[in-house]
Amino acid sequence: MGFTAVIMMQMGYWFAYGVQRNLRFGRKVLIGHVLCCVGEVSFLFIAALGTVILLDHWHEWQFVFWKAGMLIAMIFAFYCYKRQLVGLGETMLKPTDETLS
Numbered sequence: 001m002g003f004t005a006v007i008m009m010q011m012g013y014w015f016a017y018g019v020q021r022n023l024r025f026g027r028k029v030l031i032g033h034v035l036c037c038v039g040e041v042s043f044l045f046i047a048a049l050g051t052v053i054l055l056d057h058w059h060e061w062q063f064v065f066w067k068a069g070m071l072i073a074m075i076f077a078f079y080c081y082k083r084q085l086v087g088l089g090e091t092m093l094k095p096t097d098e099t100l101s
Contacts, residue, residue: 002070006077013080020087028092035089043082050075 050071 002074006073009077009081013084016084023091025092027095032089032092035085035092039082039085039089042085043078046075046078
């Protein structure tokens with residue numbers, strides 16, 4: 001289940017990565033700030049969860065390569081998700097050419 005979620009998040013991110021630079025929005029300051037905030041908070045949550053897993057449950061967690069790889073893949077997928085939200089939010093914060101004239 002987790003592996004499928006990571007694959008879907010990565011597919012969505014890399015597809016949108018090429019499309020995002022062509023997106024143009026009107027200036028929407030509130031929505032831009034909300035997207036940036038949600039992106040930062042979501043990565044803060046996964047970083048805290050990863051820290052708890054590694055430091056607090058280390059003695060219960062026997063090192064298994066696929067578990068370590070899955071944890072790294074999940075952290076990277078959430079990092080990409082965070083970058084996508086923050087990038088979209090920053091795009092909405094920037095003034096467009098129409099608003100400058």
